[in-house]
Amino acid sequence: LFDPLKPALPRSYAQTELGHGSNLRKLETTATFIQETDEFELHSPTLTSLKWWPGALARSSNYAAVFAHLILPDGKDYGMHAFLTQIRDGNHDPMPGIEVGDIGALAVPSILFFFLLQFNSIDNGYLRLTRVRIPRSQMMQRFAKVSRDGVYSKSINDKLTYATMVSVRADIVTNSSNILGKAVTIAVRYSAVRSQGNNPSGEGEYQILDYTKQQHTLMTSLGLTYALHYTGKYMREMFEANLRNIMNGGDTSMMEDVHAVSSGLKAVCSQMVLESIELARQACGGHGYSHLSGLPWLYEMYAQYPTVEGENTILHLQTGPILLRQLARACTNPSSLAPHIAYLADAPALLSSHCPVQHEDDWLDPMVQLRTLQHRDVRQMNVLADDMEATRRVASHKQLDIKNQHMLEIIQISKSHCQTTIVYTFHHALPTIQRDHPQLYPALKRLSDLHTLHTIQTNLADFLIDGYVDAQQAAMLPKLVKRLVKEARQDAVGYVDAFGFSDNSLGSALGRYDGNVYEALYKWTKLGEEIVKDGGGGVKRDYREVLQEIREVGKRETRKAKL
Amino acid sequence: LFDPLKPALPRSYAQTELGHGSNLRKLETTATFIQETDEFELHSPTLTSLKWWPGALARSSNYAAVFAHLILPDGKDYGMHAFLTQIRDGNHDPMPGIEVGDIGALAVPSILFFFLLQFNSIDNGYLRLTRVRIPRSQMMQRFAKVSRDGVYSKSINDKLTYATMVSVRADIVTNSSNILGKAVTIAVRYSAVRSQGNNPSGEGEYQILDYTKQQHTLMTSLGLTYALHYTGKYMREMFEANLRNIMNGGDTSMMEDVHAVSSGLKAVCSQMVLESIELARQACGGHGYSHLSGLPWLYEMYAQYPTVEGENTILHLQTGPILLRQLARACTNPSSLAPHIAYLADAPALLSSHCPVQHEDDWLDPMVQLRTLQHRDVRQMNVLADDMEATRRVASHKQLDIKNQHMLEIIQISKSHCQTTIVYTFHHALPTIQRDHPQLYPALKRLSDLHTLHTIQTNLADFLIDGYVDAQQAAMLPKLVKRLVKEARQDAVGYVDAFGFSDNSLGSALGRYDGNVYEALYKWTKLGEEIVKDGGGGVKRDYREVLQEIREVGKRETRKAKL
Ligand SMILES: Cc1cc2nc3c(=O)[nH]c(=O)nc-3n(C[C@H](O)[C@H](O)[C@H](O)COP(=O)(O)OP(=O)(O)OC[C@H]3O[C@@H](n4cnc5c(N)ncnc54)[C@H](O)[C@@H]3O)c2cc1C
Ligand SMILES: Cc1cc2nc3c(=O)[nH]c(=O)nc-3n(C[C@H](O)[C@H](O)[C@H](O)COP(=O)(O)OP(=O)(O)OC[C@H]3O[C@@H](n4cnc5c(N)ncnc54)[C@H](O)[C@@H]3O)c2cc1C
Structure with missing residues (x-):
């Protein structure tokens, strides 16, 4: 029974x-x-x-x-x-x-x-x-x-629970990329249809996607979406390698790395994706506030992710101290470090170096990008390790209290390292793309550059403060980012079409493949009214029936897009 | 009829x-x-x-x-x-x-x-x-x-429409402060009740408000709430002075200043408040995701403000160019500038100076704080004016296209100036507080310092890039902010009680004055279930009746808080 x-x-x-x-x-x-x-x-x-x-x-x-x-x-x-x-x-x-x-x-x-x-x-x-x-x-x-x-x-070894948690977190990262992909698809398609404001030539209007601010918001989110796709993939591979190690003879040496990076990445990614969904929603103006855009629902549904499957703050507080231990281990046993964190072994060289950029295009070298981020990470870890040591020496604090006093910095090193790891995983994927899909490579390299340089730009103080990046090198970044955004805008619709979301899965009047935004807004609104009328103020018709109707309409109208 | x-x-x-x-x-x-x-x-x-x-x-x-x-x-x-x-x-x-x-x-x-x-x-x-x-x-x-x-x-002069718009925007700023005040009240009260994690002394648990990360999130939001209160007040005074000028003889000289600052402030404030509501929501963990916390409703309701009453991007794009004109005007006619923007007349001195901070406490001098922000503003405006001039010279672009090319920087100068104005209005209010309420002054000066230094810290690259603030001066900021957060935490419950929100107006099981959070969550949940049961899957009882019931419960239980 x-x-x-x-x-x-x-x-x-x-x-x-x-x-x-x-x-x-x-x-x-x-x-x-x-x-x-x-x-x-x-x-x-x-x-x-x-x-x-x-x-x-x-x-x-x-x-x-x-x-x-x-x-x-x-x-x-x-x-x-x-x-x-x-x-x-x-x-x-x-x-x-x-x-x-x-x-x-x-x-x-x-x-x-x-x-x-x-x-x-x-x-x-x-x-x-x-x-x-x-x-x-x-x-x-x-x-x-x-x-x-x-x-x-x-x-059995309860380290296996860890392994499972990593799997769940890899799924969250991949899934986040999907969710953000939906939001960006809706906003990009709508921005290609929506006209607002006068065209400088005086004829007609601007498509709002031609405003550089709108482009900047949406193209940087697109870069994040693609980056997280590859991060999710990398995490899954790491998860499987770790599982294999444990199964074949109980080798748990990767465990700590895997735990650290999966915790921190879940936290960083859920926070960034939530913020980016909101930016995409705002980029749709008034219609983005309506549930008919599909965006409020994405936001509200996704808003649980900073809290569930490990609360973000608490996850960073787990990752940070492991990073400090890894930094210490890097000196004695560098080969034990997973590839994304192997740079810790290079800490002395990273710390004593200076960003080599001389011309704008030098910033497009993946090694230059990565070492800039890695320099920041080891510097922050070093400073924190020293500060915590100093606190330990002067006061008779208990361990937890020392942690509490340095909480913001512990969270910071975790965030920084995870930003670097996201960039690393995107870089890591590029050679294979270049080999297997050479025609796609330039478009993806461009998004990788955009994501990376935008990351450096939004955290610029981290690189300026010790002079690793100087004012002249920093001044090149906004120009370069503008250039990359402009290039990405040319392929914007292609980038989002490549996700392959059906109109049904987007559930958005704004994100329709055929671009018939206003017809859809009006039709869905009338449909809603009918339902309410049917019920005499309440609701008589089953919503599933209505949903079916919307889907049918959606299907019929998924013909070649106007865009 | x-x-x-x-x-x-x-x-x-x-x-x-x-x-x-x-x-x-x-x-x-x-x-x-x-x-x-x-x-x-x-x-x-x-x-x-x-x-x-x-x-x-x-x-x-x-x-x-x-x-x-x-x-x-x-x-x-x-x-x-x-x-x-x-x-x-x-x-x-x-x-x-x-x-x-x-x-x-x-x-x-x-x-x-x-x-x-x-x-x-x-x-x-x-x-x-x-x-x-x-x-x-x-x-x-x-x-x-x-x-x-x-x-x-x-x-009549349609400049009066402008005047009315300013009034609406002053109300939005004041109202935003109220909304954020509600979110912060809920999160602070709940954080004083909620226990999670082990106390370092081994006895009992931490109140989550004792975690320095939680404190940092909530105390900086508290600083913003108070700052915006004074900004709203300043704007209303400016609105009235402007209206008086127009009525008494049609003097419209303040108009442009007033238009510029009210547009930019509406945009900056709605964006910051929306983000801060979300942080307060996340700070409540899982219960913050429930509507019973009152926080999702605040977020969703407020989420319209970046779009309505002037879309934020468009507002910044109006404010930015006016600031450039004001900068030009500052040389020829400095006395025509409103007090919050009079610093433009001091541009040469601001540009050639260097942050005078030597000891940590020097950062607490309001003049040091303000000049740091003002230096940044005039520098950014200068750079932008030159860049736009250069674009104009080399290319035969139309005006709108030049604007489009420099859109991010135009938005940036508007944001920067408005951050400075918010700090200015808080500073502006302090002497009166010191005179009339000397016992409150230290608590408010502390929040003003916290808000200002947090603003500088989160925009640190703006100050490092040209060396106005050096690495040593910058390194003092995190320490000082930590100190201010710690001090503010002592008065945290007092700061939020001072807003005087009734339990009814908060509509939150977490934000109750009496601290009986878990009892309320359980009671409201049972109440909801009853309603659903009553209706046999639908809804029979009128919601207003239920709301009344909740209010009655709320009233009965508003006795002296436990906190
Ligand atoms: C809850 C709510 C209540 C409302 N109530 C009312 C009401 O009572 N009465 C009423 O008449 N209206 C009302 N509105 C409509 C509201 O006033 C508009 O939505 C608002 O003015 C924004 O305009 P839009 O929707 O056309 O956005 P759009 O202008 O289409 O904005 C879309 C995107 O394009 C960008 N963009 C547009 N123009 C430019 C430009 N020139 N340069 C750069 N970027 C640009 C924007 O930044 C944004 O990212 C309401 C809206 C909401 C959400
Ligand atoms: C939509 C949704 C679905 C869920 N589904 C399930 C489910 O199916 N099964 C289930 O069992 N649970 C479920 N949960 C519960 C979820 O797992 C918890 O909400 C989550 O683990 C966070 O814990 P908490 O709510 O106790 O937050 P808290 O830990 O109370 O967090 C509140 C605040 O305190 C801070 N804080 C707490 N501890 C520390 C510390 N040590 N150091 C510093 N700061 C700290 C946090 O950072 C946060 O800001 C769900 C929750 C949601 C929202």
């Missing part, structure tokens, strides 16, 4: 509680082993121990992986483990001892009155367990198990 | 069309004078000429001020004028020739299915006019009129 491996409906991952998220050790839910009945008793002792946020819990799931402190008959707490727990019965009613509900419900009626909006994603719920019994077999035994007589044993 | 001065319902301001917003000259709606009947005929000739976005149009208004090209019997186009037009009759049905509807309707059913979210604010609509006749008297005659025989005359 009960098959834990084949739940009929999506299974919730119930870890976070009302009172605690990031700090797993402070979660309060307990799972006490009851030897008499060979069961675990799951319990939520307080209000703050209620599970809060798990996806699919509000309505869909009938099973949840519940994380709880394992308490054994010896009275000891063996830390957090997962327990597969049935939360709803065959009629989809809560099981005995279970209180389960929807944390997004309050938003529903409010919106009917055009009142509030909600960021909540689909189906997030809460869960209270009151002395709920489950068979011992339902402890999820991937990492540890408990015997019939209550004895604990570890099953 | 018809009294245009007393419309029963809110009146819409119908200017923007589907195809054009910022570029008013390209709006397509026409108002043709029909001499035979002494009427205007309003007409929407194309799909793109439909009025789109006006507030209150979707459902509420029965009259709209419709902007249209005035066409007189001589066949000439006299440009945009406003015409008061009845759009709905006594039964609230559309008048003949009127098609009117809701541009947000499609979002309603979607949300019922937890599907989409919408940025649309309340009641935005569209309007098509098909040869609609209105009496001549309904032309809004504040600025111009048309006689019985079709002759056009201007009524």
Whole structure:
């Protein structure tokens, strides 16, 4: 009857509680082993121990992986483990001892009155367990198990959890590139259709994509989109290499690098992508504020990413200290460093060098670009290591307090290193592109240059402060970036068409392939009105039907674009 | 019967069309004078000429001020004028020739299915006019009129429109400070309640407000909130002085300054506030993503401000060139400059000087702070003026194209000058505070210092690039900012309590004065569920009733805060 491996409906991952998220050790839910009945008793002792946020819990799931402190008959707490727990019965009613509900419900009626909006994603719920019994077999035994007589044993290296986390984070990076790709596609296509302002020649108007500010915003976001695509790919390869190492003889030497870079990259990338979606939305003017543009939805959906799968600040605070350890290790054991971080071994040379740029085009040399970023990174790491050492010496601070005092700088070295890694992974992909797709290479090299030089330009103080880049070299950057933006603008529509998003997947009246923006805005608006009228102020027609209709319209009209 | 001065319902301001917003000259709606009947005929000739976005149009208004090209019997186009037009009759049905509807309707059913979210604010609509006749008297005659025989005359100086725009923009700045104040209140109060992570002493946990990163985020936003409060005040005073000048003898000499600064400030402030709301939201972790925090709503509502009341990019592009003219004027007629921009007259001295800071505390001198910012401004303006002149000389570009080539730098000088103006207005307010509220002065001086030095720090490259600030002086800034943040943290709860927002006005489970965050989250969640259950999947109870209930709960629980 009960098959834990084949739940009929999506299974919730119930870890976070009302009172605690990031700090797993402070979660309060307990799972006490009851030897008499060979069961675990799951319990939520307080209000703050209620599970809060798990996806699919509000309505869909009938099973949840519940994380709880394992308490054994010896009275000891063996830390957090997962327990597969049935939360709803065959009629989809809560099981005995279970209180389960929807944390997004309050938003529903409010919106009917055009009142509030909600960021909540689909189906997030809460869960209270009151002395709920489950068979011992339902402890999820991937990492540890408990015997019939209550004895604990570890099953396999829990470093594997790390490996899985990296996989999830690689997916987030790749996925972020997709999401930003959608936003940029919408904004670029619309900017090629929208006219506003007078043309200098006096005839007609400017396409807004011909304004250099609009170009700058959208082309730099395009550069980021492509960069993150290659970063995601690199992370996935690293993940697989690491997994192979662990599987073939338990070599965990790559683990720390992989953990550090995947944490930091998830944080840097989710923050940059969120900001870039918002810029794309604003670049569409008034129509970008309408949900018919598809952009508000992208923003609101994506706005969870700086928080979920590792809160960004906390991730940087994990990456930073590892980088300092890697810097120390670089002297003694340089060959142990993964390729993207091998530059730490070169720290002395990087520190004593000066940016060699003499002419504008020297900035287009990938080595010059990368070494500029790497110089900054090792300098910042060095300064921080010294500062922390000094704090340690003068005061009798505890470790955590020293970390707290240097938190901003720890976060900074993580951010810097991840910016460099994104550039590295783009560079890393280029030779293969040059070999396999020589006709595409110039367009991609241009975006790589644009992304890299824009990164240097927006962090310019980091390079000026110790004179690595001088004023003359710095003054070349805005000119060069303008040139690259202008060149990229020529291929703008091609760059976004290459993502291959269908009109359906964009769900945007502005981002249509055929460029019939105004017709679509008007048609969708009338459609919405009809639905409301049908329902006499409420809603009678099923939205799915409407969605189908929109899709059909979309399909019919996906013919050759005007652009 | 018809009294245009007393419309029963809110009146819409119908200017923007589907195809054009910022570029008013390209709006397509026409108002043709029909001499035979002494009427205007309003007409929407194309799909793109439909009025789109006006507030209150979707459902509420029965009259709209419709902007249209005035066409007189001589066949000439006299440009945009406003015409008061009845759009709905006594039964609230559309008048003949009127098609009117809701541009947000499609979002309603979607949300019922937890599907989409919408940025649309309340009641935005569209309007098509098909040869609609209105009496001549309904032309809004504040600025111009048309006689019985079709002759056009201007009524008063249309510079007054400018004056009104400034007033609106001053309100936006003040209002932005309020909105950000709400976001910061919520985040600070929650951060004083939320515990996460281990305390270095090993006992209990950190309040998250004790993490220096959290402090840095929230205290710098607090500084901005206070700064913008004083900026709004300064702008309102400037607006009134300008109006007095115009009324008393038509002195319009302040006009250009006032226009420039109000445009740029609206743009800078709306962008910074939007970003800061998002940071406050993220600082609340997972609960910040829930609408129960009140933060998503603030973000989504505020997200219109970079676009409405003058699109930000376009505003900067208006301010920038005026600044260049003012710089030129500063040599010949320095006394004509408003106080916040009088420094342009000091350009030569500013350009040739060097930051005098020797010890960390020298950075706390308001004059040192201000001159650092002002030096940057005049340097950037000078460079831009020279560059534009060079472009003009070598090429035979038209004016608009030269502007397009230098767009990023034009925007930059506007942004820089406005950052300086915000600092100036905060400084400007301090002596009065010191005199009238000496006990408050230290707390406000601290926020002014924090806001100013944080501004310099986040734009550090601007000051390093020409050596005005050297590496040693720059290295003092992070230390000083940390110190100020730490001091501000001590008063954090006091700073936000001083805004005096009631629990009702915050609408947030996290921002409660009494600190009972978890109880509120749970209670509101249960309330939401009940409503959904009541309606059998739909919604039966009126939301206003629910809102009332929430408010009652809120009121009862607004007792002395725990914080
Ligand atoms: C849409 C959505 C879906 C979710 N789905 C699930 C799910 O399916 N299952 C599940 O179990 N959970 C889920 N969650 C919960 C999510 O995992 C947590 O919200 C996330 O881990 C962040 O934890 P928190 O909310 O406790 O934030 P907090 O840790 O409370 O963070 C609040 C603030 O404190 C700061 N802070 C906290 N600790 C430190 C520290 N040590 N040093 C410095 N600063 C610190 C943070 O930087 C942040 O600014 C979901 C959340 C959301 C928003
Ligand atoms: C919530 C909301 C409420 C509104 N309420 C009303 C209302 O009550 N009444 C009303 O009449 N209107 C209203 N509007 C419309 C609003 O006034 C316009 O959306 C706004 O003026 C911007 O114009 P636009 O949409 O045409 O943007 P666009 O001008 O099309 O802007 C699109 C992009 O092009 C760029 N761009 C445009 N021109 C230039 C240029 N010359 N140089 C460089 N870049 C340029 C912009 O920077 C932007 O990135 C409302 C809009 C919203 C979102």
